[in-house]
Structure formats: C-alpha cells, structure tokens
Amino acid sequence: MTKENIAIFTFFGATGDLAKRKLYPSLFKLYQKGYLKERFGVLGTSRADWSTDQFKDAVKESISGLENSAAEAEKFASHFEYVAHDVTDQAHYSALNDAIKGLDEKFEAQGNRVFYLSMAPNFFGEIALNIKSQGLISDNGYNRLVIEKPFGRDYESAKKLNDELTSTFNEDQIFRIDHYLGKEMIQNIEALRFGNTIIESLWNNRYIDNVQITLSESLGVEERASYYDTSGALRDMVQNHIMQIISQLAMEQPVAFTDADVRVEKVKALRSLRVYSAVEAASNFVRGQYSAGETGNDYRDEDGVPEGSNNETFVAGKLLFDNYRWSGVPFYIRTGKKLADKFTRIDVVFKKPLIDIFAFPQQSDAALSANVLTIYVEPKSGFALTVNAKSAGQGFETEPVNLDFFQDAESEKEVPEPYERLMHDAMEGNSTNFASWSEVAYAWKFVDVIRRLWNIEDPQFPNYRPGTMGPKASDELLERDGRSWVYKLEK
Template identity: 35%
Template structure:
C-alpha cells in the first residue's frame, strides 16, 4: 500500500477543460481557437482533455468538424500546423445536456473520470452562456463535476449583472457554490497586449512615472470606437446599451490600471487592491457630464446603412444608447481635477481602442508665437493604441529643417508590427492560460466589480427613469455633436479627431531613432 501511495504522489497532473455553451458563437470564434494555440505552443499540460457541453445534439466528430473551421495557423512558419490540428481535435469530445440538470453533469463527470484515470485531476469550466443560467451551471458543477483531489475553477464571461443590485445577487449566488479563488470573472480587454503593457510602460520607465499625475497631465481620454452596428446582436444589446457593454467594464478597467498607485508587488491581490482604491475614489457621475447617442440610417457612397431601430429584434421606440461620452474625476491627491473622458460607440467612421494622455502646456513657452492661437499644437500627447495596429507613440514638437524657425508636431512611434516579429496573442489565449495557472491578476475580484457598479448604477437609473432621449447621429459619422460640447466644457479636444492622418505607419519609429 505504501508503494502505491508513493506512486500516486509522483503521478502527472491532467486538466479537463469543459466549454459550457460549446455550440455558441464565442466558443467557436474565440475559445476553441485559443485553446488550440495554447496546445500548439506547448502551454497546456502533456495530459489534457477538452469537452464541449451544450444542449445541441452532437457527436464527438460533429463537434470536431464544427470547430476545425475556426482553428487557424496565425504564424506562417508553423509548418506542421495540420498535424497539430489533428492531434488537438482528437483531444476534443462532446457531451449533450441541459444547463440545469445535475443528472447530465453527473454523466459528464463519469466521462471526465475515464480520461483522467491514474492522474491527478484538475478541472476548468468556461461558461460561454447567457448570465441568467450562470448559477444553475455553477450549482451543477459544484455538486456533480468538481475534482475530488485536484482543483476546480470556473471562468465566467461578462456581463456580470445589469446594475449594483443584480451584480451583488449574482456574486452572492456564485459564492454559495464556489470560493472567490475558484471564480475567474473574465473581461477580455484585460488580456490585450497593450493593456497588459500599461504597468510595464509606467513602472519600469523613469521617464514616465514622475509625469503620471495632475502636475503634468491635463486630461486622459479612453476611446473605444467600432465602425459597425449591432448587426446580429440587437436583441442582446438593447437590454444593456453601450455604457453597460463597454464603459462599465472594458474602459473602466483600463482607467483603473492606468491611474492606480504603484502596487506592493506584481501579485494579483496587490494589483487588484490598488485598482479598487481608484474605483472607490471616483466622484459620482453627473447627468450633465454624460452624452448619449443612437445611430440612424444613412446613405453614403450609394450604399444604404440601417438605423439601430431598423433591427427587427430592437423596439422601434428604443432609447438604448449606441454611443456615449462622459467625464469622470478621481478625487485623490494624484489625480484631483484631471478630467478622464470616455467615449464609446458603434456605427462610427473608424474602428479603434486607445488611451490618449494629453500633457499640460509648457509654462511661458518661448515658441508660443509659432503656434498662434492653436495651443493644442503645443501639447505633448502619449497615445497607447490597443487595437488595431497596436502601437505606443508620443507627439513632440520639433523644428522643421531649414533656415527659418518653423515648428511641427512629430510622432515618435513604437509600432508593434514593425518592432516585433512574433505575433501578438489573442486576449483569450492569455486569459485562459492564466486561469489554468491560477493567476488572478487579469481577472475581476468581487469587490472590484461592486465598486464599478456602484459608480455607474445611479447614472444608469437616472437615464432610464427620465427616459433620456439619445442624440441621433448618422451611421458612419464621428458621433453626436454633443460629445464635442462635453469635451469643450472641460477644456479638452478629442485627440483622435485632431489627427488628420490616423495611419500609425506614417509615424517616425522610436526604435529606428535609437538604433
């Protein structure tokens, strides 16, 4: 018996990854492809099994055929991609069942144990399902499909409630069956390369850290624009709107990472502690600091673009915002008085997500006559472009070569596609790998979620109770005029609109200047 115990102690672990909602769009487009990349790059354990779980009646082979269409080789030099794809698909299986059936999850448990036999079993569940069935699935997982000797973790995809009350209720319900350490609330924007690079940029570069305060920064802009509407998601989107869908999570998380104090360490809890402090220091949002809009139909270049309410799943009298701009303030010593402007919208003229840091004007600028009345030309600006064309660039004033004193703004640019040859990972690849490792740094803690909803819930209730009518803007435009008035109110100009040529490729690469 002693020999058998010693043998088990040395047994290799195995991981069983169950994608709940496997037949859905998110699972096919993001989750299975991300798992394939992790397998290809040897980030998964030697022994692993992937199960798809959904109500659809599918065989193992039908699941493999379905997901094989989305498993792509991101890097051309992957010469043995087809072989790896086949190996990966052979590790993928399917189990059909209801989301609230403990019996069906017990049947899944039997199948998982058959694959895990003789190894230390660890289990990860990714809930790619609507939030109204989160708790049912978690109950079934906890009671019927938890690992007896290894760890069990659950990834929960947003949205996490619609307001503070529903979010707290969801947290309370989940914690009936799981500990906080088992819950991984995923906001995929935290897995973006440039978002994760925020702490490196700030805390490992002496040139930036002393400038990171109200003393030198005039305003910060967090911008999220999409050049398409809600096609295919109208029914879902109308229940949430742009503020819940983008601002309360993606942009607010980016703001917290940007504005937090230096954490004690890179430990997940130390980082999340500092983010919570930022969120709790934020001034309550006021209605007069918020602009909402909704896109209307438009004809451009002979092509007709639909209005938001043309979607058959959207009520014709819907007041749901597809665009919003708002001003936030952090009432602490570092950021007192600095406006943080957010802007997010659909069906706009371009697609981008970025953070723009506008610095204060140079006191007593010797060259102010060269700028005339346009002081924005004298403004240094740091831009962190999250997508597309990931880049970090800094706008500086520079003398144009020649005998005269002519000054223009040049852009020192670190364009990732030029500087780095390796492909940028998809956000889900990084977040899935962190969940497997038990690393919570890029996942949202319950008190963090609570503080975020506490900030936005009063505003959302005001907008809904007063039936605030959104300003209409044409599909493919720059959004409502009201956004410009909001910026002007705080003595700010939207930085993304001031760039005549938004193509990052035209900027002067930093690495070329220093090499």
C-alpha cells in the same frame, strides 16, 4: 522553456459562436506552443443533440484557418468529448461527472478542472451551485471557474450572482474574463508606467491635464441586436472594458507585480472614483443612437430591435477621481457603434508650459502644442509621444513631432490572442488580468447612477450619423472644459 499545463476543461455552451470563434482556436495555439501537450482533455456540453464525432468535427473546422496539418488537427481533437446537457436538470450532471472523471483518468490530469461558462449569464449561478451539489468538484487538484460577461445587469443582480458563485468557489478560484485585459497594449500600461521613471514621475495632476479613452466600432449591432438592446453601450462597454482600463491608468504602483498586489491598487483607485449624483450624471455623461446614414437602417429599424427603442449605441462621459494623485484631472471616455473606424486608443494629454517663451519674439498665432502620450491598442499596437521641436529653416517656429514605436509584422505574430493569453493565465492560477468582485462592484455602483437617470429620460434619438465620432454633445462635453478630443475627424 514552456511549461506543460495539465487540466480537464468543461465548456458549458460548447456549440456556441464564442467557443468556435475564440475558445477552441486559442486552446489549439496553446497546444501548438507546447503549453498543452498530452495531459489535457476537453468536455463540451450544451443542449444540442450532438455526438462526440460531430463535436470533434466542429472543433477541427474552428481551427481550419490556422496553420496545421490534418494529423495535428486530428490529434488535438482526440482530446475532446461531448455530452448533451440541460443545465437546469440536476440529473444530467451525473453524466458530466462520469465524463470528466473518464477524461481525467485517460489523460492523467491529476484532478485539475477548469469550468468555462460561455452561455447565457442567467444560468451562471445555477450551474455553479450544481457543480458543487452534484459532485463535479475535484478533491485532489485545482478547481477554477471562468465566466464571460456580462456579470449582472446592475449592482444588485451582480451581487446576487456573486453570492451564488462564492457558495461553490472561493474568490481566488473565480476568473471573470474581460478579453480587453488580454490585449498586448493594455498589458503594456503597467510596463510603460512602472518601468519608466520618466513617465511615472509625471503621472499625476501636476503634469497631466486630462486622459482620453476611445473604443470605437465601425459596425452596427449586426446579429447581436436581441442581446445588445437589453445591454447598450453603457453596460456592454463602459462597465467592464473601459472601467478596467481606467483602473490601470489611475492605480498607484503595487508593492510587487503579483495578481494580489495589482488588484489591491486597482480597487483603491476605483474606490476613489467619484460616484455622481443624478444631476452630476446628467451634466457629465451623454448618449447617442445612430441613424441610417447613406446606407443601412436607423438603429430602431434594425432586425430584432423593438420599435421606438431608447437603447444607446454611443456613450461619452467625464470621470473624476477624488484622491491626491488625480484630483482635478478629468478622464474622458467614449465608445460607440457605427463610428468612423474600428480602433482603441488612450491619449494622455500633458499640461502646456506655464509660459510660452517662443510666443512673444515670433509674434505668431502659433502656440506650443500639448505633449500627448498615445497608447495604440488596436488595430495597430504601439505608442507615440508628441513633443514640440523647431521647424527646419530660417526663423524660429515650433511644430509638434512624434516619437513613436509600433510592433512590426513579425512581432505581431508572436503576440498571443487575448483568449489564448487569458486561458493560459487561468490554468496557471494567475488572476492579474481578470476582474475581481470588488472591481466589478465599484464599477456597477458608478454605472448604476447613469443607467437609472437614462431610464427615466426621453432622449431625442437618433442623434448621430454613421461614419462620424458620435453626437455633437460628445464634443461639447470637452469644449465646456476648454478642451477637445485628441482624435478627431478631419473636416
């Protein structure tokens, strides 16, 4: 049985691309599945001088690609209202307050309010302060704040923003959204680890040689150049998505699968992450910037990118944890634009047997392969375990074989989109798959060292061609340790 959620949403940045591509379709799917029924309302607001009818038309257009009838779309849109608003003008908040109260009364929402900030992050703190000072906070229901990344540009700016937010909302009311935490196979990490003794018993430095995380994008910066050049791959991907994935891979088993207990263990893992000195950062992290390749432009020649920009479009690095479970096990990461393909995967490489008993009698150069557990996050969802088995035929040769599971097309249809899942969790008050302030803080402290080093170095860009897996230094990072990437392009 699905439980109906009752709430009034206020979307700041309601006319933006994210709202139209992700937020409204996700709300509509919750509506179709019965998680939202009659007792919800949506107030959209932005600088755009729109009418409510224009807003409803935009909402209906945003869900036009989903299975629905005109009557169903019309009924869904009837829950939406629009107020043009300047977030820096305190006087405008009274109009928002009146509209929210009107929607609350119309849809009997019991004072439950979700404020969703999908706009420029430099306004986050000001909006939160005005929500409180201008009386938009409900006294008889819940109040929750959902905010998009980026959460600051470094530790200091993130702390300043957090202080502004927590002057209005308590930590348990703040939901820092990271859509990677809404992906099905990222949420499967806990299930694989803590639901299977055969895996969790081996999940330590005695049996695991290294862990590899790859977030690969095939496109360039496209129309995001103005934002991306102020962010780069380190801030855009490593500080949030990758650090969240790593914390789930590295954390200890929580007392119970609750948001509070999971967060405790993730924070403990990040506390043990070694924060590098500048010298260590230079040795353990590499960056890259794509060239024109066969077609297209060098990154520096893309529209909106300043001439001579040293912004990185690729990052690879080695992370180390100073704790009992992971001491000596490197976590290798890489992410970048204009790489060979678009995919996200996690490869857990286990140690080989201390003695290969098959090597001597067969007098062969063939050695046992390492067992590898691969978690395929996207575009396909599933996992595979590479094991060694005897090759068919005479003699005794071994070969690696895959034991795998992938979701079929029917199962994929049942999987909620990340934003659909996370908006439902926010209404439920479940913060398991949202980043806490402590997690954000430790991630920034780690990343800041690398960023400060790169700010004073003059890189030799561009240094990798589109369609590859990044600069040669990325491969050398592992080769130096006698290892290699599990996923590599066939030569």
